[in-house]
Amino acid sequence: MLTYIKKHELYKELDNFKDGQFFAVIDQKVKNHLPQWISFSAHVFWLKNPEEEKNLEYYARAVQFFVDQGISRTSTIYAIGGSATTDFAGFVSATLLRGISWVAIPTTLLAMIDGSIGGKVAVNLPQGKNLLGAFHSPNKIFICTEFLTTLPQTEWLSGKGEVLKYGFLSKQIHELILEKAPMEEIILACGTFKKEVVERDFYEKGERIFLNLGHTLGHAFELNLKIPHGQAVAMGLKYIFKMMGDNKSLTLWSEMVKNLDLVPETFDLKEFKDFDVEKFLIYLENDKKKVQASIRLVLVHEVGDCYVKEVPLKEFKEKILEDADFQD
Ligand SMILES: NC(=O)c1ccc[n+]([C@@H]2O[C@H](COP(=O)([O-])OP(=O)(O)OC[C@H]3O[C@@H](n4cnc5c(N)ncnc54)[C@H](O)[C@@H]3O)[C@@H](O)[C@H]2O)c1
The missing domain is CATH 3.40.50.1970 (Rossmann fold)
Structure with a gap:
């Protein structure tokens, strides 16, 4: 309840x-x-x-x-x-x-x-x-x-990063973000959305997996860059869209970042001097969502409509290494 x-x-x-x-x-x-x-x-x-x-x-x-x-x-x-x-x-x-x-x-x-x-x-x-x-x-x-009222800025940033994820999962939350609705309303909508998904699929056999959107790369960023969870999820969203060539979602991402009063550079890998791509790839290999030699990614058709795609780990690693932001 x-x-x-x-x-x-x-x-x-x-x-x-x-x-x-x-x-x-x-x-x-x-x-x-x-x-x-x-x-x-x-x-x-x-x-x-x-x-x-x-x-x-x-x-x-x-x-x-x-x-x-x-x-x-x-x-x-x-x-x-x-x-x-x-x-x-x-x-x-x-x-x-x-x-x-x-x-x-x-x-x-x-x-x-x-x-x-x-x-x-x-x-x-x-x-x-x-x-x-x-x-x-x-x-x-x-x-x-x-x-x-006492939450530090870094924790606001972290929470808003996770709000961004909901902005792709639910049309209602997407609209609330675009119309700059009060945070209380956004909190209510996100909490209710998750509660309903979990009630339908408690053990993550189906749609609950969509809540992991942004988390595959996100967890690896979180561990590698030692940044708060939600900030890493927002980076995970940005880079998974970039890597999969999903420009439509990238545009929506930028719009929502702006409307949540977030600074886009906060999620730019180039801003992190200590990034270690080798370690990042090792984290990805140890991900819980790995299925044998493939990695299970949650992707977006359109807001409110996600899907799961299994991509061979080798192919995925090559995509990462090709991205200029991941170069040392
Ligand atoms: N179970 C799940 O479904 C789930 C989902 C996402 C993340 N997580 C886990 O959540 C953790 C991160 O959560 P979090 O961001 O809430 O972190 P947290 O609980 O570590 O809190 C972040 C910081 O804020 C402080 N804090 C808490 N409330 C405060 C307040 N009202 N005013 C001032 N300071 C306050 C804490 O002491 C801490 O320093 C990770 O361990 C992650 O694995 C779990």
């Missing part, structure tokens, strides 16, 4: 647990947004740097912490933070006592439109991101956009 909520209503919802058992994983950076009693609650597992702590070591610490605090199979874990926090708390909830319920309260733009919705939860392993995970949906998701 996806609920858009004002902060005072959220406070009321949380205050129900004031005198009871409130189990939570919370990003410390959003502490000031929350009722004061939460700061003193004994059952909160705080995260300082969620992406660095979304790993096996902190997973072990968290499950032991909750067991020591007397968590039971009827308890609920509240996850309050960006998608790194909701991924982590969701994975703890999926596995602790063979699975307990959880509630997501996303606090970044990316988490509100994408990361907290859909039940994919995970921790990172030294070998790669999100390699240990599960499908475990939160019972409720509360979207409160007032959290975004």
Whole structure:
């Protein structure tokens, strides 16, 4: 259940647990947004740097912490933070006592439109991101956009990068972007769109794969350039269209970048001095969407109409090496 909520209503919802058992994983950076009693609650597992702590070591610490605090199979874990926090708390909830319920309260733009919705939860392993995970949906998701007042610029950029993806998946979202609709409206449309796709195809056997648009190159950019997820997705979109000669989508990409008040150069590979094409190709080879010697790409016929194409890895690598932006 996806609920858009004002902060005072959220406070009321949380205050129900004031005198009871409130189990939570919370990003410390959003502490000031929350009722004061939460700061003193004994059952909160705080995260300082969620992406660095979304790993096996902190997973072990968290499950032991909750067991020591007397968590039971009827308890609920509240996850309050960006998608790194909701991924982590969701994975703890999926596995602790063979699975307990959880509630997501996303606090970044990316988490509100994408990361907290859909039940994919995970921790990172030294070998790669999100390699240990599960499908475990939160019972409720509360979207409160007032959290975004403290979001740093880099995280806005990341969230908007993911909004761009939705601008290709849905005609409605595309139009909202072109008419420069308020961000609240765009957030509502993106969240609802993802929720509906996931309800129809929870285990990614069909249309859910289209949500991976921009992610094949995007993940490789994210790891190689150490940039935020959504910024990498926006680059992934640009370069997959360029590589496949899809000029129509490239034009739409530029229009949407402008209307979201993004700077096109932010997504230009030439701006990154440390780019290492050899490493980039290795990341691509290790991609989860690789099928034997082919790579599975999500492409766009037109806005709202995507398709999957399997391209031989060798051919795809050659295309990358031919692109001037990828030359050292
Ligand atoms: N499960 C999914 O479907 C899914 C989808 C996309 C991405 N992801 C995962 O999401 C993660 C990236 O998500 P993210 O961008 O939300 O990152 P994040 O959770 O790491 O948050 C980004 C930064 O913003 C801070 N922050 C969070 N809320 C804030 C607020 N309101 N004010 C100020 N600072 C705040 C965090 O402390 C962090 O420093 C990655 O781990 C990625 O793998 C998961």
